[in-house]
Amino acid sequence: MTILLDPTNERIPVARSIAPRPAAITGSVGFLDISKPRGNVLINRLETLLAQRLPQVTFNRYAKPTFTKPAPDALRRQINAENDFVIEALAD
């Protein structure tokens, strides 16, 4: 029998549960632009369309400082505190 040493970080992936799906969209919806070119175009269009369908909803806009790095913790906390939903937009 051969014994090998594990080359990985030995972490068992944590199963992530999905938040329950709400019956209706109410409250605030955040748009997170990851700061890739034309992300704003996509978000502008989405906001226009959603605002027509969801007049009762407030929309908030956010942007990551750079698309190449994860969102800073402070920005994540702010989005979490100010919104009930978030839509993240990637574009190229």
Add this chain to the structure above:
Amino acid sequence: MSMVLPPFSLKNGRGENISFPSTKATLTCVVKEDCPTCREVMPLLVAFGHAFGADLDLHILSQTEAGIGVLEDAYSPPFSMLDDASLKVSFASDIDTVPTLFYSDVQGRPLTTLVGFVRDEWQQLAAELADKTGQTAAIDWEVLPQWRPGCGSLSVDPAIADRLRAQSQNSPLRARRIEIGSQDDEFEFMFDQGFSDGLPLVPPTPERVLRMLAGSSRDPQEVLALMPPNMGEVTVEKVAINAVMAGCKPEYMPVINTIVQAICTDAYNIHGVMATTMGASPVVVVNGPIREQIGMNMKLGALGQGNRANATIGRAVRLLIRNVGGAQPGGTERSTLGNPMKFTMCFAEWEERNPWSPLHVDRGFAAEDSVVSVFTMTSGPSLIVDQDSRTGSGLAGTMGLCLESAFNPKAHYATDCLLVVVPEHVDTFVRDNYSKSDIRRRIQEVTARPIKALVADEISGTGIKASVAAAMSAEALEKRLPKFRSDDDIHIVVAGADAGKFSGAFHGWATGEIGSMPVSRKIEEL
């Protein structure tokens, strides 16, 4: 298995050290709070404490720190429970079940050992203790079950048993051990587990990893960095395991350790480098005495195959990013085309053939320092073929024209580059007294284009948007932009064979704080 309780000194809930053996015979029971059988015997141990506490020491060892409070609150024992959360006593006593009760004489020699709960055995022990002490424990034995199996001791939990075994044997190895059956092929196993970059790996047996660790003066459990995207802890041991798999020699370890520390910085941003669809990869340049000490290639074929140090150091870094960082193609590694540099790209600068200052000195280190410099490059080496220029300006002009294609010819101020100048081209520059600054200036000069030439048009739809250009003044449209935002974005090293007028250029990725910045780091453990 022979269960023997070793001498120990453990802290109780009040932080006092309690030792075994002491001046009395002792009852020692190992428990954990979530075990139903342990909870079944706790009231019996409490009754033993009340009856025999004057004549016996009673030690209840909790296998978790939290268990002390939980069990003391639930059962109010007349003794303080002891903390064996490190599991050292549990492991050393070789138990595999809780509760396990040891009755020992005053010298600590075992008299009776009870595993789990067998009512007759416990009742017999209670009678024996009553005989010796003249006291009777207040226990209604008839209401108790005749038998209850215990639960598994945490010290034999497969997730931690190897670590405990290694600690007890003073082994520096803590990584999880994977047993491969004698009928299995370990090479196929490693492919199946996803450890490989697609090429065969050297099996990282404990013996090979120990030999590899001998190449580093660091503690094997030192955490060199947290590596994105999964923020895995890169210990020196993990470096050694991946270095074995990559085919490294032990003396490469200080180089790999330093590269790991360099790429796991916010400035270098290995997270973005791996995640980008552009297909970026680390490119490592090594400077200083270490180049010769470990036999790196800086001459003929320096950027190619055939040299063990160049090939395997770069590969070990990539395997670490894959296995410890967790960046895998199709997962968080999203390169559209991929890139052969993602297997390995590491070479040394031929400083002795460099008439200017070497890279590490340019970047602030002493000439005698050994230094790694990591760049993020998306393409390369893209060949610069110029067998005809006899002047520095002509040759640097060719280099500029070739570099203009980085990203696309209209992409100015977009990226950086790593220029690898070969010796024959060096000689052309030297004859003309051409410095590195001259080369950079000339590249910027020949690539400077008026903004109006960088606008999207019918030939190429990329570039400055026509609507943006329309809003600019005629004067602004005439302003000339060189290829690179700064001369400092043109990094220059010397490598390659003495013969051949073929320099090379690596093209960069998103440069600066929005993407990745070159990082140089001295190899300290030499």
